[in-house]
Amino acid sequence: MTPWLISIPLAYLLGSIPFGYLLVRIFRHEDIRTTGSGNIGATNVARSGAKGLGVLTLLLDALKGFFAVLLAQHIAEGHGFPQAYDIAVAAGLAAVLGHCFPVWLRFRGGKGVATALGVFFALVPLTTVFYLLGVFLIIVFLTRYVSLASVIAAALFPVFALPHAPAHTPILVAGYILIPLIVILKHSQNIRRLLSGKEHRFGSRKVAA
Numbered sequence: 090m091t092p093w094l095i096s097i098p099l100a101y102l103l104g105s106i107p108f109g110y111l112l113v114r115i116f117r118h119e120d121i122r123t124t125g126s127g128n129i130g131a132t133n134v135a136r137s138g139a140k141g142l143g144v145l146t147l148l149l150d151a152l153k154g155f156f157a158v159l160l161a162q163h164i165a166e167g168h169g170f171p172q173a174y175d176i177a178v179a180a181g182l183a184a185v186l187g188h189c190f191p192v193w194l195r196f197r198g199g200k201g202v203a204t205a206l207g208v209f210f211a212l213v214p215l216t217t218v219f220y221l222l223g224v225f226l227i228i229v230f231l232t233r234y235v236s237l238a239s240v241i242a243a244a245l246f247p248v249f250a251l252p253h254a255p256a257h258t259p260i261l262v263a264g265y266i267l268i269p270l271i272v273i274l275k276h277s278q279n280i281r282r283l284l285s286g287k288e289h290r291f292g293s294r295k296v297a298a
Contacts, residue, residue: 092170093179096161100180103157104187104204107194108149109134112142122197126289130199132235136289147203150188154207157184174255178264181208185268189275200275202239205268213250220249233290236279243269 109129113121117139121129124137131150135143161180165173188204190196209217221242228238246269254261273280282288 092161092165092168092173092176096164096176096180097183100157100161100183101187102192103153103160104184105191105193105198106149106153106187107191107198108153109142109146109199110194112146112149113137113139116142122194128199129194131203132291150199150203151207151210153188154181154184154204155211156207157181158208158211172258172260175258175260178212178261181205181212182264182268182271184208185271189271200239201268201272202243205243205272208268209246209250213253216249216253221246229291233292234283234288235291236276236288237283240273240276240280243272 107129109131110121113119113124113134117137119137121127121134121137125133126136127133131143131147134146137143158177158181162173162177165176170176185201185204185208187198189198189201191198206217206221209221224245225238225242228241229235232238247265250265251257251262254265279288
């Protein structure tokens with residue numbers, strides 16, 4: 090049980106680092122939670138007028154998910170644990186939960202898109218690059234709805250990834266489904282705005298509340 094007890098808390102704490110909040114606080118002396126949608130993720134940071142910080146937030150949020158998976162797998166393999174990939178998937182889930190519900194911000198975090206992207210890239214790099222990113226970019230290009238692209242790409246992850254999974258253990262299957270589900274549920278307000286035609290389009294000036 091040692092790899093589990095070490096990897097999962099570490100993954101959660103790594104995922105819970107609120108890079109968007111910290112970057113805006115440090116460089117603009119503002120609280121990103123009071124701007125735009127109030128989200129601490131890269132999209133809202135960019136919409137606040139800090140596009141460079143938005144890009145950096147995206148990169149750092151993705152990297153924390155990526156390294157949470159790699160760290161868990163390294164710990165498991167170092168202990169000779171036979172279920173290293175299961176631990177890696179569980180750590181990815183913990184990292185996304187950390188981002189969405191960070192202990193440092195009273196469990197009010199982001200929507201998990203960038204962190205999930207980093208997790209997906211660590212778990213299934215080719216599927217992520219050639220399928221998920223492709224779907225995401227096409228939808229953003231056609232509609233300019235980042236939220237719609239995020240939700241659809243997340244929903245398609247199990248469809249693309251499960252056929253290429255190294256094994257279909259209960260933990261792996263649950264992780265492959267729960268991570269996208271969390272991302273989708275965190276976009277519930279965006280989905281409502283999409284259905285009502287009030288969602289913010291990428292590149293427009295109006296910021297959705």
